[in-house]
């Protein structure tokens with residue numbers, strides 16, 4: 342059985358615009374380990390969770406040779422964005 346450990350931190354901030362809602366940004370960085378070793382090439386995606394329609398993809402990438410990843414994305418919404426990190430192994 343493989344044990345995968347995810348260390349991640351999501352930070353978010355917003356910038357008010359005069360029209361069309363608020364441009365909001367989120368970023369996440371982390372490291373993926375599998376049995377103590379870096380997990381390379383895992384697909385990572387940063388979404389904004391939406392309740393009434395499909396979640397918005399804000400950024401995507403892969404873990405590097407050290408198992409590390411960093412994503413930054415943004416979305417314009419009238420309400421506060423709700424960032425979510427998906428990891429596909």
Ligand SMILES: [Ca+2]
Pocket residue numbers: 389390391396397416418
């Ligand atoms: Ca959204």
